[in-house]
Amino acid sequence: MGKSLGIHLTGRIATGVIEQQKPCSLLFHFPEDRDDADSLLDMPLDGLIDLVCEQALRATQDCGPIDAVGLALPGIVRDGVVEDSPNLAQLKGARMAEKIHRALSDAGIAAPVIVLNDADAIAAGVAAKHDRLDAFIRLWALGYGIGFGRYPYAPGIWEGGHCVVTLDSTENYCGCGGRGHLEGIMGHRAMRLRFLDMEPEEIFAHAKTGDARCREFERLWHRGLAAATANSIHMEGPGRFYYTGFNVRFLDMKLLQHYLQQMVTMSPLQNYTLEIVPMSDDLAVSGAAIAATQAAR
Numbered sequence: 001m002g003k004s005l006g007i008h009l010t011g012r013i014a015t016g017v018i019e020q021q022k023p024c025s026l027l028f029h030f031p032e033d034r035d036d037a038d039s040l041l042d043m044p045l046d047g048l049i050d051l052v053c054e055q056a057l058r059a060t061q062d063c064g065p066i067d068a069v070g071l072a073l074p075g076i077v078r079d080g081v082v083e084d085s086p087n088l089a090q091l092k093g094a095r096m097a098e099k100i101h102r103a104l105s106d107a108g109i110a111a112p113v114i115v116l117n118d119a120d121a122i123a124a125g126v127a128a129k130h131d132r133l134d135a136f137i138r139l140w141a142l143g144y145g146i147g148f149g150r151y152p153y154a155p156g157i158w159e160g161g162h163c164v165v166t167l168d169s170t171e172n173y174c175g176c177g178g179r180g181h182l183e184g185i186m187g188h189r190a191m192r193l194r195f196l197d198m199e200p201e202e203i204f205a206h207a208k209t210g211d212a213r214c215r216e217f218e219r220l221w222h223r224g225l226a227a228a229t230a231n232s233i234h235m236e237g238p239g240r241f242y243y244t245g246f247n248v249r250f251l252d253m254k255l256l257q258h259y260l261q262q263m264v265t266m267s268p269l270q271n272y273t274l275e276i277v278p279m280s281d282d283l284a285v286s287g288a289a290i291a292a293t294q295a296a297r
């Protein structure tokens, strides 16, 4: 197996090529400006596909034949079809694998294309970076929404960010509209809705200086993540969990472990490990390319 192209499509596009399942070292971005993180959210589907192809060509020029292409995006993806994507609504129902494959073939890259949820791609990228491509890992991505990823890929929905962590019916800040969801507590967007007068950075800063409302929320935030992790342990067993995403900066690992110990008490299930991975753009790109390599075998 030779080279694979990874593409991460969110409010921006990141692309890169990997060889032999090694993490990607050279990334290309559109737009280049990191702060311009949501310029693609309103772009029509056809324009988005053209842009993805342009970026694919940019990343693959001068690097010889490409054997497989992996496209990671936020949403529920099955058999190359995006069944739903609340953050990139124009993708809903799109046969993305087919469309990208056709567009790339026309442009001279005739490799098989797989499409996967970006949290799964990040999990594969983390597995590669930590030299654990032979292990089972789970990952929480704490960003605008809350992503749950697993490696190796297994068919399923795995919308862990929307798991129910409270029966309080006033908990209704999740972008999907469902009540009691983890994302409704932890998601960046949800935190801004809850605290209309404060940014998430300020909430956690005020919690440190003793503000009662902010401290209570900080505890709820950690208990929510502990509950979701405990649920995953009770369903699929203990093992290795990674935490990443740009809001992993708010995670207090001691507090998370404290709550998790209260929630997972059966001794055969206590053999779990928790680790923070700083978010970097290469994780999803590498992971998408690795998943494509593995699928093409």
Ligand SMILES: [Zn+2]
Pocket: 161, 162, 174, 175, 176, 177, 178, 181, 183, 184
């Ligand atoms: Zn939800």
